[in-house]
Amino acid sequence: MPKRKRMMMTGALIFAMAALIAWGAFERRDQSFARLQRANVIHIGYAVEAPFAFLEAGDVTGAFPEIAKRVANALGIARIEWMQADFDALIPALEAGRIDVIAAGLFITQERAQRVAFSEPVIRVQQSLLVQKGNPRGLHSYQAAATRADVSIAVIAGAVEETILRQIGVPDAQIIVVPDALTGHVAVKSGMVDGLALSAPTIRWMALRSPLTSTEVAAPFEQPDLPFFKKIGYAAFAIRQTDRRLLSAWNRAQSDLMKEGDYLALLTAFGFDETELPENITTKELSM
Template identity: 35%
Template sequence: MRNNSRRMMALTATAAAATLALAACGNGNGDGLDDPPPVPGQEDEGNGDENGDANGDGGTLAELQEAGSISVGFAGEEPYSYTDDSGELTGATIALHREVFAAMGIETVDGTEVDWDALIPGLNAGRFDAISAGMSILPERCEQASFSNPEIMYTTAFMVPEGNPNDLHDMQDVEEAGVTFAAMNGAVEESYAQALGIDLMTVNTPQDGMDAVVSGRADVYALTGISLRAMAENNPDQPVEVTEAFEAVVDGEIQVGAGATVFRDADTDLLDAYNEAAAEIIGDPAEFERVLGPFGFTEAERPTDEVSTEMLCEGDLPTVEE
C-alpha cells in the first residue's frame, strides 16, 4: 500500500485523463425497436469505423473481436501477471483484462511471457497485442507506445536480509549507505538507481532479485511493495524481509507510480475502447475490489483523478516539501 511520506506534499490537482467516448450507434435496421447496449468500441457496421486503416477495414479492435481472442505480453511478476503452479495464466492485471476485453467483445485472453525489457519491443514487433504487466507510465516509455488510463497505483519497497542490517528504508538510505542495489532490468527502480548514482546490479526476474539478496551478491532488491510482499509470503523459509513501502524521491521529485495497459501507437481504436470499458471497473471502488482484491490490491492501489496518463507521460511530478 502507499505510504504517505512525511516529506511529500499533496499532489497538485490534475485533470484526469479524458476517456474518449465512442459513438453509440443504432442497429441500422430501421425497425424502430430499441437497440441493445453497444459493446465498447463496436461501431455500427453500416457507418464504417473511422479508426480503421486506409483500406477501410475495422482496425485492430474489429480484428480481435472477429477472432474472439487477444494475446497479451507479460513478465511473470506476481501478483500482476504470471503463471501459477498448474501453468494457468493468472494475476491482477490478467483478471482485469479478462473482464475488460470480454466487455469489448473479446472473450479469450492468451499470454506470451517475455523478459521485462522485451515487453515494449515485443509489442511493437507484433508478438502480442497489448502488455499486461502493470507497467509504470514513464516519459521514455510513452515515446515508444501508448498507455491506457492509470489502473494501479503502487509504491516501492525493499527486500533485504533479515534484520535489515544496513537500515535501508528509502532511496536516500541506499545512496548514503553505498550498498549494492538490485533492480529488474528495464524496471522503474533501475532508473531510480541510475539517476542517484547508486551501485546497481540488474536482474532478469523477481526470483533473481531475491536470490541475489539471499546469496549476498546484493544488499537490497527493489520492486513494487505488493510484489515483494507476495514473494516473501510465498517463500517463508528464505532469510529475507520486506520494508514498508514508500514513494521514491529522485532529484527532489516524488516518483508517483501508476501502472497501465500498453498498446501500439497505431491501435487507437483498441486503446479508446479499452479505456471506456476499463473505467467501469477502475472508477468503481467495489468493482476494483471485486476484480483485483483477490490478488492483494485494495483501495490504496486504486487510481484517483489526481494522476493522469498525460501528467505521467510529461514527467509532471510533484516535488518534495522543503
C-alpha cells in the same frame, strides 16, 4: 487586412484542414479493434512478477491478467493467447506486432509513452526494498546506496526501479540487473546483493505466499525524493501507438470495470488495497 496577412491566414487554414483530413483518413484505416473482433482472439504479453502477473497451476493470473480477461470479455473477444517474456522484452514484442497488449503492471513514464500508448491507470503503488533478515546493512531508502559505495541493489531489467536508482545517483557498479523478481530474491538471500528494489505489492506478495524466513521488507522505508517521483508508480496496460481504436475501446471497457463494486475485491485478492487505487489523474498528465 494586408494581402500578405490574408495569405498567411489562408495558408494556415489550408494546413489545418489538411491535417484534419489526414487524421480522419488514418482513423478510418485503423482496423486494430475490428481486426481483433473478427479474429475473436487477442494476444497479450506478460512477465512473471507476482502479484501483477504470474503462472498458477499452469494458468496465467495476477491483477493485470485478471483485469485483461474481464476487459476482453467486455469487448466481445472470446479467446486470449498469452505470451510470457522477460520484462524488458515486452515493449519490443508489442512494437514488432507479436502481441496486442502488455498486461504486466507497466508503470507509465514519459520515456515509455514515446514508444507505447498507455491505457488509463488502474493502480498506483509505492516503492519498497527487500533485505536480508534483520536488515544487517541498515538500509531504509534507495538513497542509502548512493552514499555508500559498499551497498549493491538488484533491480529487474527494464523496470522503473533502475531508472530511479540512476536518478538518485547510485553508480552503475552498485546496480545489479536481474531478469525477474525470483532471481533478485535469491540474490538477496544468498548475500550476492544487499537489497532488491521492487514495488511494495510485489514484496508483500512474496511474504504472503511464502513466509520470508531469511529476508524481510526494509521498514521503515523512505520513498525516493525526486521531482518526477510524484508521477511514478501508476501502472496501466500498453497498446501500440497506432492502435488508437483498440486503445479507445479498451479504455471504455476498463472504465466500466473499475466502476463495478467488485473491482477492489479483484485487486485485494492479489494483495493490493484501497490506498493503491489510482487517484483522479489521467495518462496524459502522467506522460507530460
